[in-house]
Amino acid sequence: MSLDLRKLMILQAIIDDYVMTAMPVGSRTVSKHSGLNLSSATIRNEMFDLKELGLLEQPHTSSGSMPSEKAYRLYVNRLMQKSNLNSDEIEHISKHYSKKINGVEDVVKQTALVLSQMTNYMSMIITPHLNDAELRRIQIIPVTDDKALLVIVSDVGLLRDAIIKVPSEISEHELDRISEMLTNALSGKKLSEISNSYMPDLFKELGERRESLEFINKLGENLKKASKSTKQEVETYGAKNLLSFPEYSDIEVAKNLLDALEQRDMIYALLSNATDLEFSIKIGSEIEDPKLTNCSIVTATYSIGGRPLGSMGVLGPTRMNYSRVLAILSHIGKSLSEILNQMYLDTD
Amino acid sequence: MSLDLRKLMILQAIIDDYVMTAMPVGSRTVSKHSGLNLSSATIRNEMFDLKELGLLEQPHTSSGSMPSEKAYRLYVNRLMQKSNLNSDEIEHISKHYSKKINGVEDVVKQTALVLSQMTNYMSMIITPHLNDAELRRIQIIPVTDDKALLVIVSDVGLLRDAIIKVPSEISEHELDRISEMLTNALSGKKLSEISNSYMPDLFKELGERRESLEFINKLGENLKKASKSTKQEVETYGAKNLLSFPEYSDIEVAKNLLDALEQRDMIYALLSNATDLEFSIKIGSEIEDPKLTNCSIVTATYSIGGRPLGSMGVLGPTRMNYSRVLAILSHIGKSLSEILNQMYLDTD
DNA sequence: ATTAGCACTCAACGCCATAGAGTGCTAATA
DNA sequence: TATTAGCACTCTATGGCGTTGAGTGCTAAT
Numbered sequence: 204m205s206l207d208l209r210k211l212m213i214l215q216a217i218i219d220d221y222v223m224t225a226m227p228v229g230s231r232t233v234s235k236h237s238g239l240n241l242s243s244a245t246i247r248n249e250m251f252d253l254k255e256l257g258l259l260e261q262p263h264t265s266s267g268s269m270p271s272e273k274a275y276r277l278y279v280n281r282l283m284q285k286s287n288l289n290s291d292e293i294e295h296i297s298k299h300y301s302k303k304i305n306g307v308e309d310v311v312k313q314t315a316l317v318l319s320q321m322t323n324y325m326s327m328i329i330t331p332h333l334n335d336a337e338l339r340r341i342q343i344i345p346v347t348d349d350k351a352l353l354v355i356v357s358d359v360g361l362l363r364d365a366i367i368k369v370p371s372e373i374s375e376h377e378l379d380r381i382s383e384m385l386t387n388a389l390s391g392k393k394l395s396e397i398s399n400s401y402m403p404d405l406f407k408e409l410g411e412r413r414e415s416l417e418f419i420n421k422l423g424e425n426l427k428k429a430s431k432s433t434k435q436e437v438e439t440y441g442a443k444n445l446l447s448f449p450e451y452s453d454i455e456v457a458k459n460l461l462d463a464l465e466q467r468d469m470i471y472a473l474l475s476n477a478t479d480l481e482f483s484i485k486i487g488s489e490i491e492d493p494k495l496t497n498c499s500i501v502t503a504t505y506s507i508g509g510r511p512l513g514s515m516g517v518l519g520p521t522r523m524n525y526s527r528v529l530a531i532l533s534h535i536g537k538s539l540s541e542i543l544n545q546m547y548l549d550t551d
Numbered sequence: 552m553s554l555d556l557r558k559l560m561i562l563q564a565i566i567d568d569y570v571m572t573a574m575p576v577g578s579r580t581v582s583k584h585s586g587l588n589l590s591s592a593t594i595r596n597e598m599f600d601l602k603e604l605g606l607l608e609q610p611h612t613s614s615g616s617m618p619s620e621k622a623y624r625l626y627v628n629r630l631m632q633k634s635n636l637n638s639d640e641i642e643h644i645s646k647h648y649s650k651k652i653n654g655v656e657d658v659v660k661q662t663a664l665v666l667s668q669m670t671n672y673m674s675m676i677i678t679p680h681l682n683d684a685e686l687r688r689i690q691i692i693p694v695t696d697d698k699a700l701l702v703i704v705s706d707v708g709l710l711r712d713a714i715i716k717v718p719s720e721i722s723e724h725e726l727d728r729i730s731e732m733l734t735n736a737l738s739g740k741k742l743s744e745i746s747n748s749y750m751p752d753l754f755k756e757l758g759e760r761r762e763s764l765e766f767i768n769k770l771g772e773n774l775k776k777a778s779k780s781t782k783q784e785v786e787t788y789g790a791k792n793l794l795s796f797p798e799y800s801d802i803e804v805a806k807n808l809l810d811a812l813e814q815r816d817m818i819y820a821l822l823s824n825a826t827d828l829e830f831s832i833k834i835g836s837e838i839e840d841p842k843l844t845n846c847s848i849v850t851a852t853y854s855i856g857g858r859p860l861g862s863m864g865v866l867g868p869t870r871m872n873y874s875r876v877l878a879i880l881s882h883i884g885k886s887l888s889e890i891l892n893q894m895y896l897d898t899d
Numbered sequence: 900a901t902t903a904g905c906a907c908t909c910a911a912c913g914c915c916a917t918a919g920a921g922t923g924c925t926a927a928t929a
Numbered sequence: 930t931a932t933t934a935g936c937a938c939t940c941t942a943t944g945g946c947g948t949t950g951a952g953t954g955c956t957a958a959t
Contacts, residue, residue, distance in 0.1 A: 229921050242933050247922070265922050265939040306713070339694050344704050346687050352708055356692050356700050361712045365654070366894065442790075443809035452802050454794060461791035546714065577952050590902050595953070613908040613953045 204252050213249050215282050218270045222522045225449045227267030272487040286526040314539050319441025321531050324519030327439045329474045331512035334395045341385040343378045367425050370418050397430035437467045450497050450520045463494035474514045477502045487521045499523050503532040507543045552600050561597050563630050566618045570870045573797045575615030620835040627873050634874040662887050667789025669879050672867030675787045677822045679860035682743045689733040691726045711777040718766050745778040785815045798845050798868045811842035822862045825850045835869045847871050851880040855891045
């Protein structure tokens with residue numbers, strides 16, 4: 204028995220209905236809504252076949268059917284039609300981005316917010332990873348007589364800052380000199396390239412004065428530490444949206460889910476795994492986390508100057524509206540990339 | 552009828568029991584657990600009185616009683632005994648703070664985490680407000696030929712940073728000079744004092760060269776903007792803990808609650824209202840938010856160099872273990888203040 | 900003042916009958 | 930041969946009903 208066009212149309216009708224209602228769909232409903240002008244009996248026969256093909260599941264005999272994970276996968280790959288946002292929705296997005304925004308963190312938060320608002324699912328986003336950004340300058344700014352602020356600046360702005368101790372015998376002028384040397388040595392390199400390899404020579408040169416040797420060593424440690432901590436952070440929003448869905452209406456299920464979703468590492472992994480593709484869709488068990496049963500995740504990357512910098516996504520029940528989510532992600536992704544470009548690269 | 556010692560002891564027994572079980576407490580239970588050696592009948596008479604005093608409530612006739620908000624208030628004010636943490640718990644806290652920590656944000660997040668872990672309620676914390684910090688230096692660091700990073704540094708480290716546009720005719724050397732002038736003019740002041748009053752003179756001085764006038768104006772705007780945005784942020788942790796409590800086991804109730812708790816402004820208000828007292832306890836309707844029925848909030852302030860900088864707190868059901876929460880908040884508050892002191896003020 | 904005793908209340912639970920949505924099969928139909 | 934009408938069957942959901950048991954509130958005895 205083959206998966207002919209009619210079967211696909213019936214499957215599509217069932218998915219459409221189930222996505223709306225979360226209730227098993229009966230043959231009579233399909234007969235009415237599918238537009239195929241077939242009796243419920245005929246639909247029943249087809250549904251029986253779809254069941255055998257592993258595309259439909261029944262909670263129990265004599266109940267309607269619901270799509271299997273396999274069905275959603277098939278839907279996403281072959282059936283789904285591209286959907287578009289209406290002008291209200293587009294406006295809603297641009298409104299969010301036209302507010303005054305202070306720095307990357309703010310943009311990222313706004314994005315998480317609007318993403319969850321528009322989809323009614325939970326949104327997640329990781330801040331841009333700046334390990335590939337080019338170092339421009341390293342500056343040690345005195346703060347008190349025994350402390351200074353180490354600032355690492357790249358072509359996209361502030362990368363890292365850390366408080367370091369400075370022996371009082373080192374003058375402000377000397378700090379400037381050290382800053383300059385560090386800048387000369389490391390400028391143009393990437394953050395990830397500040398490593399042991401560059402250090403020894405540099406520090407021999409810097410460490411010529413005995414009394415500041417210890418300070419120079421500490422400084423080196425600090426630089427290395429700063430370059431290692433990736434500092435990519437995860438924002439989520441709208442976890443409570445998930446509680447509205449009947450699939451999580453059992454308090455125990457909901458608790459487990461929220462439990463899992465509070466583990467930032469896990470979400471970080473989910474998002475960072477998918478940075479190479481423009482979009483990624485994981486359905487149910489394709490997310491290899493047993494705690495996230497009945498969930499799907501759709502992610503998209505955002506970029507600056509064409510270079511992917513991070514990713515964002517949406518988590519909802521497997522019966523999510525994939526088409527709409529993709530449209531929203533696509534649009535927001537573009538807006539976000541634009542904003543980031545304006546912040547960093549534009550020259551007007 | 553007066554509230555004599557015996558009634559108080561009975562009330563205490565009921566509260567103790569109810570805090571544990573969340574189930575209405577019957578007279579027989581009190582008779583057994585109160586240590587008063589009274590029959591259930593006697594207890595019943597006393598409980599009747601406590602009911603008339605508004606300290607006990609019954610879900611329905613012929614069920615046991617539970618403490619009213621008034622009862623919790625009385626308990627907190629008069630009955631509660633100070634509790635102490637055991638050595639395991641103290642160790643658990645210090646372990647969290649002995650990890651490598653990168654900057655204030657990290658400390659704050661760790662605090663939220665440990666607070667929620669130890670109490671099993673939801674934790675909330677606001678980042679230190681640094682408006683009273685003393686400005687030390689303002690530095691404009693070139694990034695590309697038309698952009699620079701504006702960095703505002705105080706005695707406690709980095710305060711603000713922002714990308715600003717720089718006309719290409721302004722040389723790096725000139726930026727240094729401007730930085731120096733700004734530093735001279737504003738150093739020693741507080742962030743909140745960067746206002747129009749200081750600006751005109753300063754900018755007349757800076758703006759002597761015609762071509763850079765526009766840039767100087769923009770710089771002024773940026774400084775003002777940076778000084779205004781308070782940038783105090785709210786972290787919460789463990790919202791899902793609340794789902795474990797039977798008072799929120801109804802999915803609708805839980806949804807409403809989580810809904811409310813996702814509004815950062817509201818939590819910010821809750822926390823910042825209570826920065827003048829070392830501890831603050833709000834029980835039920837004392838939190839004037841209709842969405843937070845059945846909730847109590849305990850907050851504490853943390854400080855640096857004796858000056859209160861922010862506050863943190865715990866949100867849970869009204870039947871929370873106030874005594875334990877206070878002990879935990881007290882200990883964590885001390886640890887947090889110590890850490891912040893080490894980060895900023897220590898001179899070793 | 901305290902307590903034993905007892906009738907009364909009320910939620911919780913299990914049981915059962917019923918209704919209704921939906922299937923799966925068979926026989927009739929185009 | 931594909932489709933459909935018809936019907937028995939399955940299973941869940943719902944509501945009514947009696948029972949159970951925890952707990953009160955009152956009264957009379959101690």
